[in-house]
Amino acid sequence: MDIWTHQSVEYVTVAGEAWLASASEYPRSMRALWEDRPWAPSVLPCGRAFDVISMPGLFGRRVLDELWASGPGCGPVAAYRGRTLLFVQPGAAPRLRRLLAWEEWARDVPPLLCHGRGDTVTVPPVQRMVHGPESPGQGSGRWIVAPEEREPWLPGASVVLWACVRAAREADAPPLADPAALTIG
Template sequence: MDIWTHQSVEYVTVAGEAWLASASEYPRSMRALWESRPWAPSVLPCGRTFDVISMPALFGRRVLDELWTSGPGCGPVAAYRGRTLLFVQPGTAPRLRRLLAWEEWARDVPPLLCHGLGDAVTVPPVQRMVNSPDSPGLGSGRWIVAPEERDPWLPGASVVLWACVRASREPADRAEPVAVPSC
């Protein structure tokens, strides 16, 4: 059955919600906002709880495939406006920027947006109702791997660099993409 023909709900767990809220300067206010409007996207600061690496969607899918098939897996991942948002350890954004500028073999990696301390990102809703008239947040992105834990494992710069370089060297037209399991 097509996902658009029936009611489907995607959730961030309570523990995952607490982790996301901890990025905010006012976690209780953020949780109150999500309680009243769980379908609304939110803007959260980077650098304290997580950094975010934003990459083109297709390349992001290949990076996720690489993390799951040859590596340690991943933490939370979102899709937003044609980009894949990979949540990473705080401090990863500036380090990855330097590594990509320094390493000769990283020249094949498409431009990545590295959001760290002082930046903010829009995160998808904590709950998304598909095909529901009272869910105006439907077009605001979605979780590929929703936050499930209070302290999720987040990759660092070396793990992300390794996955990006390997993904950039893969043929773009792989026969069959690997399914990304839930963390």
């Protein structure tokens, strides 16, 4: 099952909201902000509750498909400004950066932005507004897999590394011939 057919919600559950807020130095203030403006994107620090790996949109789709095909799936995932934001374990961003620099396959993987301690990321609204193009929050990103749990499973650096390598190799593989076009002669 790939991520695009995976049943996911387009809004953050109460438990998921609590997890997102735990990334902030002031979780109660974040929850109050979301109560007043659930359609507004937010800026949260990385390194406490999660790190974020930002990748080009199409490559991100391939990585997510690999994560689901290989079994572990993924935790929360967002789309923002043409990029896929994969939420990973705290500490995974600097480790992934080092692994990609060290291993020979780094040249196959497009440049990833690894956001860890000291970085911040813009996260989509906790609720999606669907009233029209003038609605607040439109164009501010969306959840592909919204946070649903107080402690979601987040992939580590090695899981993401292998998904990236497989996705990059799959993208470079020549297309398979259409079996219907083959004739035995």
